[in-house]
Amino acid sequence: MSQPSPALVDTNLDATLETPPAPPVRPARAPRIAQVESLDHEGKGVAHVEGKTIFIDGALPGEVVEYSSYRKKPAFEIAQATRIIKAASSRVVPRCPHFGVCGGCALQHADPSAQVAAKQRVLEDNLAHIGNVKPEEIYSPLQGSPWGYRHRARLSARLVPKKGGMLVGFHEKKSSYIADMSECHVLPKRVSDLLLPLRELIGALSISDRMPQVEVAVGERCLALVLRVLEPINGADEELLRRFADSHGVVFYLQPKGPDTVTRFYPLDAPPLTYTLPEFGIEMNFSPTEFTQVNYPINRVLVRKALRLLDPQPGERIADMFCGLGNFTLPIARSGAKVFGVEGSEALVKRAFENAQANGLASQVDYGVANLFLGTPEIVAGWGHFDKMLIDPPREGAIELVKSLGPDSPKRIVYVSCNPATLARDAAVLVHQQGYVLRGAGIANMFPHTAHVESIALFERE
Structure with a gap:
């Protein structure tokens, strides 16, 4: 065996035996653990740790979870549950194998009845904390099948x-x-x-x-x-x-x-897109990009509930604000009342009138085109007196409309909402400024397994 060249041999034995010092051992970070108190409006678990509010994806009320934060602010953190230490009785195995990755659902890990209860609490909390109002009655939730509903x-x-x-x-x-x-x-x-x-x-x-x-x-066909x-x-x-x-x-x-x-x-000869409201003998035509409710069975129940609260009578004049293509207008007209529908889209108003004609109700309805987000007392007064009113706005709510109601405003208002926060804000105006009483409110579970809260409320003058 050949000997190594002297030039490659380190003759400094002390240097050869010396090893670098080991890095200091950092103590393992203790896992972050929280007791979940409630659900927020996005379906995240809400907890409080050391004075901060923690919003935790995948956590349910009553659970003890380990979590990891992915967004930190001085007053709150947004986190992901990494381990369920103590599971809630409402926790179930998600039915869909893509749950947790797909963003279409947020609550498949919660029993459907627990989802409904959480949404009812969201509505009540918004009414109390944003609107400073409390309904005299909490309506039973409107609900149906939690699967296969999204049309x-x-x-x-x-x-x-x-x-x-x-x-x-x-x-x-x-x-x-x-x-x-x-x-x-x-x-x-x-x-x-x-x-x-x-x-x-x-x-x-x-x-x-x-x-x-x-x-x-x-569609139906x-x-x-x-x-x-x-x-x-x-x-x-x-x-x-x-x-x-x-x-x-x-x-x-x-x-x-x-x-x-x-x-x-x-195919060009295919039947048109329609949905039906069988209880009122109505079939609605729509184009594939026009707004309709995604959950047809719940929409039918919601229309029935709205009509029961509104209680339209022959000879009354009733307003349907944000009327769309006539989802509430035509059932109200079927009662014998005269209905005035208002919508911001000319195309939707045209569709609404076509639906009134197709259902034999053209003589009972009239429509107007107006931007209700810019409503003024003069515009509202120009439509004349209404005995009752139904309001079904988008997420932005109807704040300018409810502010514009004058002394001759309707004796009864049914408000259908897809955002409990704007409903609560508008309820504050109706109750504290316009002299209405919040008779009742409840949710319609239009979007099971999501945090979306659809609701209905009844306001009456004393």
């Missing part, structure tokens, strides 16, 4: 080679990425069953990277799919769409730009 949906589509190709579905939680979904239990089964075939279809199109969205609208196309499709694409429509029983629409550019592509 309207907007799905994203994107070519992602790293995940095997085309993805079609909802966005992931807290992310712009699309969830890798093969099924969805809040969509009707026939729609859920189309998720994988739609991947294959869109991936085969010449503009697969230029088709970012599929809007779903389920047809299923519509609106494809957002950023470039024109070619002849081969058209043939693929026709085959898919024939094979799966769907109607394709194409949308090159805004909602007003939506046109039916195939």
Whole structure:
């Protein structure tokens, strides 16, 4: 064996034996543990630790959890539950294998009855703390099947080679990425069953990277799919769409730009999109991008409840504010009352009048186009006297409208809300400034497994 060159031998034995000092051992950080007290308006568990409010994804009231914060502010933190130390009795195994990744649902880990109770508390807390009002009665919650209820949906589509190709579905939680979904239990089964075939279809199109969205609208007699196309499709694409429509029983629409550019592509002889209110003998036509409630069974129950509270009588003049395409207008008119519907969209008012004609109620209704977010006492007074009023605004609420009610305002108001915070704000004006009494309020579980709170309230003058 050859000897090493003297130049490579370190003759300083002390230097050879010396080892660098070991780094100091840091003590392990104690796990962060919290007792969850309630749910917030987004479905996060709420806890308080050392004077700070902690909002914890995946935690339920009554649970003791270990958590990790991903956003910190001086007064609060937003965190993720990393371990359930003590589970709540309301905790269940999520039905969907994509829950926790997909952002379409927030509460599948909670029993449906616990979800409803939490939403009722959110409504009551908002009324108390924002509006400083308390209903005389809490209505029983309006609820139905928690599965397969979502008849309207907007799905994203994107070519992602790293995940095997085309993805079609909802966005992931807290992310712009699309969830890798093969099924969805809040969509009707026939729609859920189309998720994988739609991947294959869109991936085969010449503009697969230029088709970012599929809007779903389920009607009584047809299923519509609106494809957002950023470039024109070619002849081969058209043939693929026709085959898919024939094979799966769907109607394709194409949308090159805004909602007003939506046109039916195939089949042209398919029946129109409709939903029904059987109790009132009404069938409503709508286009696939026009607003309708996503949960048809709950919408029927909600309309019934609203009409029972409003109690329309023949000969009364009733206002339907934010009337849309006539979801409440026509059932009210069926009672024999005269109804004046107001909506900000001319296209929706046109659709509402067509629906009134189709249901034989044109003589009972009249419509006006107005931006109710800019309502003034002069505008409201110009519509004349109303015996009663129904208000069904978007999330922004109806603050300018309720401020504009004059001394001749309706004796009874039914308020249907999709945002308990703006309902509470508007309730404060109605009760503390306009002289109404909040007779009752309750929730309608329009969106099971989400934190969305739909509600209904009744206001009356003393």
